[in-house]
Amino acid sequence: xxxxxxxxxxxxxxxxxxxxxxxxxxxxxxxxxxxxxxxxxxxxxxxxxxxxxxxxxxxxxxxxxxxxxxxxxxxxxxxx
Numbered sequence: 001x002x003x004x005x006x007x008x009x010x011x012x013x014x015x016x017x018x019x020x021x022x023x024x025x026x027x028x029x030x031x032x033x034x035x036x037x038x039x040x041x042x043x044x045x046x047x048x049x050x051x052x053x054x055x056x057x058x059x060x061x062x063x064x065x066x067x068x069x070x071x072x073x074x075x076x077x078x079x080x
Contacts, residue, residue: 014030
């Protein structure tokens, strides 16, 4: 398990950032107070040449979860 670069909290979520040394970047993950993944901030990576051209491009995804039948939780929306 990798140790986080930093962890911050606000009233809605916990944000953890992790190093991606192979790409010279970091990845961010957002969680609810209950530990549910609600978003990600990831670098857009490719091969060696693509990495240089896309260095500042990132993919940000947010997840919306909803409780379904019999207490099962399902992803009802995923936005990028």
